[in-house]
Amino acid sequence: MSMKYNPGKIESKWKKLWLKKKIYEPDLKNAERPFYTLMMFPYPSAEGLHIGGVRTFTGVDIYGRFKRMQGYDVFEPIGLDGFGIHSENYALKIGKHPTRLVPITEKNFYRQLVATGNAFSWDEALETYDPDYYRWTQWIFIQMFKRGLAYRKKAKVNWCPSCLTVLADEQVVSGECERCGSPTIKKDLEQWFFKITDYAERLLNNLPKLDWSENIKIAQEHWIGRSEGALIKFPILDSQISIEVFTTRPDTLFGATYMVVAPEHPLVETLKNRIQNWKEAEKYISAAAKRSEIERTAEGKEKTGVELKGVRAINPANKEEIPVYIADYVLFGYGTGAVMAVPAHDARDYAFAKKFNIPAPVVIDGGQEEMLYVGAGRLINSGKFSSMQSDEAKRAITEFVGGTLKVQYRLRDWLISRQRYWGPPIPMIFCGVCEKAGMGERKDALGWYTVPESELPVRLPFVKDFRPKGTGESPLASVKSFYEIPCPKCHKPARRETDVSDTFLDSAWYFLRYPSVSDSRQAWNSGITNRWLPVHMYIGGAEHAVLHLLYARFLTMVFYDWKLVGFEEPFTTFRAHGLITKGGAKMSKSKGNVVNPDDYFKRYGADTMRMYLAFLAPFAEGGDFQDSGIAGITRFLNRVWEFSNAHAKKTSSEFSPGDEKVIKSVHKAVKKVTEDIAELHYNTAISALMVLLNEFEAKPAAVNREDVGIFLKLLAPFAPFITEELWQKFFADKKSRSHSIHLESWPAFDKKLIVDETVVVVVQVNGVMRDKFEIKNDASEEEVRTKVLSLEKVKHYVPDVSKIKKFIYIKNKIANIVLQ
RNA sequence: GGGCGAGUGGCGGAAUGGCAGACGCAAUGGACUCAAAAUCCAUCGGGGGCAACCCCAUGAGAGUUCGACUCUCUCCUCGCCCACCA
Numbered sequence: 001m002s003m004k005y006n007p008g009k010i011e012s013k014w015k016k017l018w019l020k021k022k023i024y025e026p027d028l029k030n031a032e033r034p035f036y037t038l039m040m041f042p043y044p045s046a047e048g049l050h051i052g053g054v055r056t057f058t059g060v061d062i063y064g065r066f067k068r069m070q071g072y073d074v075f076e077p078i079g080l081d082g083f084g085i086h087s088e089n090y091a092l093k094i095g096k097h098p099t100r101l102v103p104i105t106e107k108n109f110y111r112q113l114v115a116t117g118n119a120f121s122w123d124e125a126l127e128t129y130d131p132d133y134y135r136w137t138q139w140i141f142i143q144m145f146k147r148g149l150a151y152r153k154k155a156k157v158n159w160c161p162s163c164l165t166v167l168a169d170e171q172v173v174s175g176e177c178e179r180c181g182s183p184t185i186k187k188d189l190e191q192w193f194f195k196i197t198d199y200a201e202r203l204l205n206n207l208p209k210l211d212w213s214e215n216i217k218i219a220q221e222h223w224i225g226r227s228e229g230a231l232i233k234f235p236i237l238d239s240q241i242s243i244e245v246f247t248t249r250p251d252t253l254f255g256a257t258y259m260v261v262a263p264e265h266p267l268v269e270t271l272k273n274r275i276q277n278w279k280e281a282e283k284y285i286s287a288a289a290k291r292s293e294i295e296r297t298a299e300g301k302e303k304t305g306v307e308l309k310g311v312r313a314i315n316p317a318n319k320e321e322i323p324v325y326i327a328d329y330v331l332f333g334y335g336t337g338a339v340m341a342v343p344a345h346d347a348r349d350y351a352f353a354k355k356f357n358i359p360a361p362v363v364i365d366g367g368q369e370e371m372l373y374v375g376a377g378r379l380i381n382s383g384k385f386s387s388m389q390s391d392e393a394k395r396a397i398t399e400f401v402g403g404t405l406k407v408q409y410r411l412r413d414w415l416i417s418r419q420r421y422w423g424p425p426i427p428m429i430f431c432g433v434c435e436k437a438g439m440g441e442r443k444d445a446l447g448w449y450t451v452p453e454s455e456l457p458v459r460l461p462f463v464k465d466f467r468p469k470g471t472g473e474s475p476l477a478s479v480k481s482f483y484e485i486p487c488p489k490c491h492k493p494a495r496r497e498t499d500v501s502d503t504f505l506d507s508a509w510y511f512l513r514y515p516s517v518s519d520s521r522q523a524w525n526s527g528i529t530n531r532w533l534p535v536h537m538y539i540g541g542a543e544h545a546v547l548h549l550l551y552a553r554f555l556t557m558v559f560y561d562w563k564l565v566g567f568e569e570p571f572t573t574f575r576a577h578g579l580i581t582k583g584g585a586k587m588s589k590s591k592g593n594v595v596n597p598d599d600y601f602k603r604y605g606a607d608t609m610r611m612y613l614a615f616l617a618p619f620a621e622g623g624d625f626q627d628s629g630i631a632g633i634t635r636f637l638n639r640v641w642e643f644s645n646a647h648a649k650k651t652s653s654e655f656s657p658g659d660e661k662v663i664k665s666v667h668k669a670v671k672k673v674t675e676d677i678a679e680l681h682y683n684t685a686i687s688a689l690m691v692l693l694n695e696f697e698a699k700p701a702a703v704n705r706e707d708v709g710i711f712l713k714l715l716a717p718f719a720p721f722i723t724e725e726l727w728q729k730f731f732a733d734k735k736s737r738s739h740s741i742h743l744e745s746w747p748a749f750d751k752k753l754i755v756d757e758t759v760v761v762v763v764q765v766n767g768v769m770r771d772k773f774e775i776k777n778d779a780s781e782e783e784v785r786t787k788v789l790s791l792e793k794v795k796h797y798v799p800d801v802s803k804i805k806k807f808i809y810i811k812n813k814i815a816n817i818v819l820q
Numbered sequence: 821g822g823g824c825g826a827g828u829g830g831c832g833g834a835a836u837g838g839c840a841g842a843c844g845c846a847a848u849g850g851a852c853u854c855a856a857a858a859u860c861c862a863u864c865g866g867g868g869g870c871a872a873c874c875c876c877a878u879g880a881g882a883g884u885u886c887g888a889c890u891c892u893c894u895c896c897u898c899g900c901c902c903a904c905c906a
Contacts, residue, residue: 173901173902174901174902174903175903214824215823215824215825215900215901218823218824218901219823219824219901219902222822222823222901222902223902225905227905227906229906245906246905246906247906248905248906249906260906296904303904327904328904329904329906330904330905330906331904331905331906333905334905334906335905335906338906339906340906341906342906346906347821347904348904348906349906351904408905408906410905542900542901543900543901545901546901546902579899579900615832615833615843615844616832616833616844617832617833618833621825621826623832623833624831624832625832626831626832626845628831628832628845628846629831629832629844629845629846630845631844631845631846632843632844632845633844635844635859636844638859683832683833683834683843683844684833684834684842684843686843686844687833687834687842687843687844688842688843689843690842690843690844691842691843694843760839762838762839764838764839764886764887766886766887767838767885767886767887768887769838769839772839805886806886807886808886808887810838810887813838813839814838814839814887816838816886816887817886818886818887
């Protein structure tokens with residue numbers, strides 16, 4: 001009889017053949033129905049591919065294969081985000097230079113990805129550490145500088161004392177470094193920033209138009225954090241100086257009994273001479289600077305601060321003299337770095353005022369005796385504004401004190417420079433001579449010049465000691481041959497920028513490069529880009545909601561404004577995938593519950609693993625990986641193999657005339673699998689295939705050769721190898737040029753065939769199920785009623801027909817008799 | 821503290837206003853076997869009953885509805901994200 005199903009053998013055969021025949025390479029220049037499907041850029045960790053990563057890649061692949069069979073020219077590129085702190089930290093840990101580590105991890109990662117059986121377009125693979133790629137990352141930086149969107153600024157920035165580099169706000173998670181988990185501190189450093197804040201409003205306003213997982217959109221909305229309020233000036237007594245605050249509650253201005261400025265606020269230094277307790281203030285300021293973000297916030301609601309004695313401000317609404325404090329509960333980076341404090345109507349101010357015995361007059365009638373009321377309401381004790389409602393009062397009071405209405409965003413500019421080794425050098429040159437002479441490429445950045453585009457890439461030199469220095473300078477700052485360079489303008493000795501750019505810059509534009517990888521003269525070919533992008537189906541982790549996904553949107557918007565791309569948003573559809581746990585816990589080395597894909601793929605085969613990962617839980621939700629569950633898929637594929645071998649090769653004389661029910665089941669399965677894949681409900685699509693096979697096996701004589709063919713096509717996106725083998729064996733037309741099942745067309749279903757001639761109607765009495773019966777489809781309510789009342793069970797529960805209050809019939813589904 | 825999501829058999833999960841537990845795992849019994857594995861058949865939420873059947877059950881409690889796992893409110897638990905943003 002037939003040979004046994006041997007996944008190892010058929011998988012290695014088809015893996016090679018698919019690559020050789022390039023069946024997954026679309027015609028990038030001429031494709032008529034482009035469909036770009038993409039999984040978030042992976043970074044090649046030396047441990048190799050994570051099983052969760054396998055699941056996500058495969059999830060994207062199932063969708064791509066489905067679209068390809070539906071007639072689309074599917075582009076599913078792959079590459080590695082190998083530059084950056086994550087890769088460098090690993091290199092540091094094992095004491096191997098990143099340049100030596102890269103070829104090893106790259107080879108291993110690509111080998112694993114081939115093993116998954118994914119239909120990647122390998123010809124377009126790219127790596128961020130490849131000079132052919134990062135020259136364009138540098139090119140982007142140059143354009144950003146030239147157009148004023150990249151700038152240098154001395155600022156209090158997040159510093160990771162373990163990674164010894166600065167970090168963007170998005171990379172500080174709960175006061176900890178996103179990479180290594182160390183508590184971060186604030187450091188005063190001059191750094192490069194991208195002006196993402198210029199795009200805050202558009203990044204926010206476009207969100208509703210995007211077909212993205214809702215939670216991701218909400219996360220971005222919160223991160224951008226729009227709030228409407230007012231800028232109001234509080235004059236300082238006996239001076240020309242005033243303190244400006246941003247407030248969302250100008251309606252509570254009459255209740256402002258003190259002010260707070262952030263310890264980092266430059267105004268504090270300006271007022272130094274007036275501050276009678278300067279020593280105390282100074283002590284507080286330097287202590288605040290040293291404390292980590294965690295310490296600053298972990299002390300939680302316990303407020304600290306120092307009154308600036310000798311400095312008094314005037315509340316512009318009621319002209320009262322009020323004290324000024326410094327306290328670290330006020331953030332320098334938000335608003336103006338100073339607040340007016342209204343203890344009666346703000347929880348933080350309330351806590352602070354209580355501790356420092358500051359009065360808290362009530363100015364909004366909260367309808368309760370409670371001191372603290374943060375809601376809106378009717379104004380009291382507010383002079384001529386008393387009895388006004390908050391909404392109206394906001395505008396009126398702002399106007400009264402000469403303030404201005406203002407929209408404030410929480411989003412800050414993207415800190416782009418890193419004092420590390422493993423990244424693209426920032427392509428800038430600084431000339432001290434030009435700076436003194438008032439020269440520079442941009443008037444607001446004296447002394448700074450971009451590297452001429454013809455000289456790109458600025459290659460990352462080999463630096464033996466690539467460890468971060470912790471001095472605020474990158475290891476490149478120790479390589480004279482790298483940074484010593486004549487000024488492009490005055491030709492005097494100048495200095496190259498030695499910082500590298502953030503990894504997130506590498507990954508913020510890679511999807512634009514993929515279709516144009518072969519083009520060595522430009523970052524992307526706009527004709528090809530506009531043909532293929534925006535990415536039609538993008539899938540990745542929710543943890544990138546405010547990192548990668550925000551940065552990618554920002555850059556795309558910028559390129560759109562520069563007319564380099566014809567679309568404003570990079571990803572039409574985005575779906576977040578779920579997390580895979582093992583034994584109910586996140587996989588981690590320390591817990592010893594990490595699933596190594598290599599072992600499993602070798603043992604069970606790619607088809608089985610692909611299907612198991614898709615079957616174990618809804619794709620978007622994630623679930624628990626259990627070894628025992630794999631057996632179910634192994635059995636299923638064995639049965640597919642056996643059944644196909646036994647029935648697909650029947651000669652025509654052996655064909656069954658076909659059983660009506662089997663045909664209907666096949667059409668129903670086509671509908672269900674088609675709809676489920678489109679919704680990424682892979683688990684239920686697979687269960688539908690299992691149901692169909694169960695039915696095939698129950699009445700094999702009624703199964704046609706054609707039914708088997710349809711079944712294999714439906715299964716093909718999930719199990720590409722076994723279906724290809726069986727298709728080639730029994731169905732493929734050997735003469736046609738390419739006869740892969742994966743290039744066959746997706747089965748259609750006949751609407752007429754999925755409707756049953758009879759339906760089962762459930763009978764309820766007072767909402768409790770009592771009986772059911774079969775009746776012809778779309779029977780009239782009268783027919784149903786007659787039938788229902790004739791049932792023995794119904795007679796038992798409804799002895800007196802006159803007691804029927806209501807008869808409810810939902811067509812083809814249910815009949816409910818309601819008694820009084 | 822805020823936001824988002826989730827709570828259904830021994831387990832993963834299905835059903836999103838209409839027969840709760842599809843599909844699969846595990847388990848139990850049986851067939852095959854000298855035996856085991858594999859495979860096949862049967863049982864498989866709880867309680868009652870010889871049985872036909874009946875009752876209870878989707879984290880807890882209320883509500884809306886002829887009818888609620890599904891919608892609304894309150895509470896509890898868990899997960900993820902953000903977190904002194906004025």
